[in-house]
Amino acid sequence: MSHYYDDHDLSRFGDMGRNAPDLWDKFNDWYQATFREGSLTGREKALIALGVAHALQCPYCIDAWSQECLEKGSNLDQMTEAVHVAAAIRGGAALVHGVQMRKRNAQLSM
Amino acid sequence: MEAQLELPTRNAHFSPRPSERRFPSFNSRLARHGLHPLRATGIEVFQINVGKLCNQTCRHCHVDAGPDRTERMTRDTAEACIRALELTDAPTVDITGGAPELNENFRYLVDASKALGRHVMDRSNLTVLLLRSQSDLAEFLADREVEIIASLPYFLAERTDAQRGAGVFDKSIQALKLLNRLGYGRDPALRLNLVYNPTGAFLPGDQDALEREFKRELDRRYQIRFDRLFAITNLPISRFLDFLLETGNYERYMERLVNAFNPAAARAVMCRNTLSVGWDGQLYDCDFNQMLDETVAFGAPNHIRDFSPELLENRRIVTGLHCYGCTAGAGSSCGGTTA
Numbered sequence: 001m002s003h004y005y006d007d008h009d010l011s012r013f014g015d016m017g018r019n020a021p022d023l024w025d026k027f028n029d030w031y032q033a034t035f036r037e038g039s040l041t042g043r044e045k046a047l048i049a050l051g052v053a054h055a056l057q058c059p060y061c062i063d064a065w066s067q068e069c070l071e072k073g074s075n076l077d078q079m080t081e082a083v084h085v086a087a088a089i090r091g092g093a094a095l096v097h098g099v100q101m102r103k104r105n106a107q108l109s110m
Numbered sequence: 111m112e113a114q115l116e117l118p119t120r121n122a123h124f125s126p127r128p129s130e131r132r133f134p135s136f137n138s139r140l141a142r143h144g145l146h147p148l149r150a151t152g153i154e155v156f157q158i159n160v161g162k163l164c165n166q167t168c169r170h171c172h173v174d175a176g177p178d179r180t181e182r183m184t185r186d187t188a189e190a191c192i193r194a195l196e197l198t199d200a201p202t203v204d205i206t207g208g209a210p211e212l213n214e215n216f217r218y219l220v221d222a223s224k225a226l227g228r229h230v231m232d233r234s235n236l237t238v239l240l241l242r243s244q245s246d247l248a249e250f251l252a253d254r255e256v257e258i259i260a261s262l263p264y265f266l267a268e269r270t271d272a273q274r275g276a277g278v279f280d281k282s283i284q285a286l287k288l289l290n291r292l293g294y295g296r297d298p299a300l301r302l303n304l305v306y307n308p309t310g311a312f313l314p315g316d317q318d319a320l321e322r323e324f325k326r327e328l329d330r331r332y333q334i335r336f337d338r339l340f341a342i343t344n345l346p347i348s349r350f351l352d353f354l355l356e357t358g359n360y361e362r363y364m365e366r367l368v369n370a371f372n373p374a375a376a377r378a379v380m381c382r383n384t385l386s387v388g389w390d391g392q393l394y395d396c397d398f399n400q401m402l403d404e405t406v407a408f409g410a411p412n413h414i415r416d417f418s419p420e421l422l423e424n425r426r427i428v429t430g431l432h433c434y435g436c437t438a439g440a441g442s443s444c445g446g447t448t449a
Contacts, residue, residue, distance in 0.1 A: 010433040011365070042319060070308070073323050075266055 010060045043072040050079060051086035133368055138434045143373040148349070148427040150395075153419065154383040156195050156228075157204040157444070159397060160213040160438035161389040166235050168261075168274045170307065170350040172401050175208040182208075183389040187414065188215040191387055192222040194417035204259075204384075204444065205395060206233040211247055224254055231257045233305075233444075236285040237278055248285075252292040257301040259340070259444070260286070265327040269309045282349040286334045295335040304337045311359035313366060313438060314341035317447045341448030343367075345398050345435035375441025381427050387414055395427045397444070398435075404428050 017024030035045050046068045053061030069079050140146040161182035162276050164175035183191075195203065203223040210232060223230050232251060239248050251258060260282075264270050267279035274282075286302075289295065295302035302325065308314050321339035328334040344350045346364060354360040385406075386394040391414040394400040405412035409423035441448030 037316075037319070042316060045321070055321045070310065071319045073306075075264070075269060100198050 005059050007059075007063060010063060013060075043069075043074055046072045047074060047082040049079060051082040053086075054083045055086040055090055133431055133434075136429045136431060139368075139371055139434075139437075140376060140429070143376065145373070148376075148379070148382070148429060149422060150425050151187070151382045151417045152423050152429060153198050153200045153385045155200065155204050155380070155385070155444075156191075156200040157206060157384055157386045157397065158188075158191050158210075158219060159206050159386065159388055159400060160188075160208065160210045160216060160219070160439075162208045163212050164208040164235065164274055165212065165241060166207075166209070166278060167240055168235075168349075169353060170309075170344050172345060172348045172398060173208060174348050174401070179208065180277055181389050182213050183215055183391075185218070187389070187391045188219055188222075190391060190414045190417075191219065192226070195223060195228065196226060197417065198419050200228065200385075202229045202231060204231045204233065206444075209235050209238045210242060211238050217250060220250075220254055220256060229257065230254070231259055233259045233436055234261070235274075236260050236262065236282040239285040239288060240281055244360055247293055248288050252289075252294065252300055255299050257303070258289065258294060259303050259305060260289075260336075261307075262286075262304045262324075263307050263309050265324055265331065273309045283332050283334065283400075286328075286336070287332070287380050290335055291334075299384055301338075302336045303340055304336050305340050305342055307342045307344055311354055311357065311363045313343055313370065314442070317341040317440065327386055330352060339441075339448070340444075341442070342446065343435045343438060343442035343446070345432045347398060347432050348401055364431070364434070367438045370438035371434060372437055372439060372441060372449050374435040375439070375447075375449035378443075379436045379439060380443035380445065381436075382449070384444075385422060391415060393417075393422070395425075396436075398432055399428055399430075402430070402432070404430070 017028075023106075035042065035049075040048075046065060047062070050065040050069050055063045066079065069082075124153065137146050140148055159173075162173055162175045162179035163177070163182055164171075164179070165177060189318075203219070205216065205219055207213065211234065220230050222233070238244055261274070262270065262282055265275050270279035271277065286295075289300075289302055292300070294300040306314060306320055306324065313447040314320065317339065320341055324339050325336070328336070340363075346354055346360070346367070354363050381395040384396060384398050386397050388394060388400050392400070392447070393406045393410070393412050393414060394404065395406055399405075405428075406422070406425055407428050408426040410421050411418055436442050436448075439447075439449075
């Protein structure tokens with residue numbers, strides 16, 4: 001394997017259903033139900049998914065959800081803000097652990 | 111055999127790409143759902159393309175229209191269109207271009223169609239309404255209650271101008287305000303519909319959701335009102351095809367269209383109830399086939415001078431790979447989604 005990520009692999013996602021079709025069907029049903037319009041619009045859900053894709057740093061998800069956001073009518077300003085939300089939460093999550101560092105410091109230090 | 115009945119997706123001056131062969135023929139997909147051969151069900155929309163002259167040069171334009179184009183419908187051909195229209199009970203006349211209003215016979219076509227009691231639609235690029243030579247155009251349209259189908263791919267300048275040219279968005283907003291002042295989008299007799307088409311290599315999203323978004327944003331930002339929004343898929347022909355090829359998006363876009371084939375949309379494709387007349391009087395199944403120079407076939411008369419409702423109403427439709435653009439997802443037509 002010359003490289004780990006290949007954009008053609010996104011269209012082969014369905015191969016994951018081959019050896020565990022029941023689990024794949026359950027995942028698919030749940031996934032599709034999740035993204036149906038509900039209290040949140042499809043466009044809002046796509047922006048959340050785009051943010052999560054960046055937090056997870058999944059190239060397949062970023063690829064798919066960037067396109068989905070455009071199709072749902074979002075613009076680059078909105079998509080960039082969604083990425084900042086994800087990045088801010090990741091940054092905040094790292095920073096808030098500094099409290100643990102400070103507590104440990106207090107415990108160990110004279 | 112079946113593949114020989116299909117159009118190439120691109121114009122003849124492009125050499126076919128080997129990879130095109132791997133996409134299943136449109137006819138084979140129709141056959142799988144009992145829709146082959148695809149036939150017209152009547153002529154409800156009599157669409158007249160008066161030529162390629164336009165005051166804009168949009169990057170996605172399937173007509174390849176622009177200010178330097180000279181193809182335009184003559185008075186003789188326009189009169190032949192009206193004589194043919196009289197032979198049908200088609201309730202709607204859809205006038206398109208280019209910028210159809212720039213044709214010297216546009217107003218004749220409107221008045222003659224109205225005199226026959228037909229509903230008339232004008233596919234407008236909006237900015238034409240602001241040209242000095244067209245200063246009375248908006249009132250002309252309003253007086254005759256012509257429905258306006260106006261192109262506006264997005265409610266922000268950046269994306270609109272990227273597709274339609276620098277400064278087009280601001281002028282489009284001015285034109286929409288002018289139409290609103292005349293009662294368009296407010297008076298039920300003055301229908302103002304917008305056309306959304308994606309500003310890149312992606313498909314349109316849910317039409318109703320996009321309409322809600324456009325209504326909210328155009329009202330909030332500019333106090334503009336309109337009736338309906340039609341979401342139209344960009345078909346892989348002409349300038350949009352060039353864009354797909356130049357940006358390396360062609361195969362993936364086609365894959366997406368093919369994978370999104372929806373038999374319900376195929377049953378409702380616009381070519382089944384539309385007849386498209388070209389600037390020179392040639393007859394086509396749709397405006398897209400017109401741009402591929404593929405006239406009606408299979409025994410149907412292919413020129414307006416030979417117009418015969420009996421031979422055209424149930425004609426067999428000429429199809430090609432580009433037809434996947436009208437059958438993807440919720441479908442696409444000059445009137446928006448179909449399924």
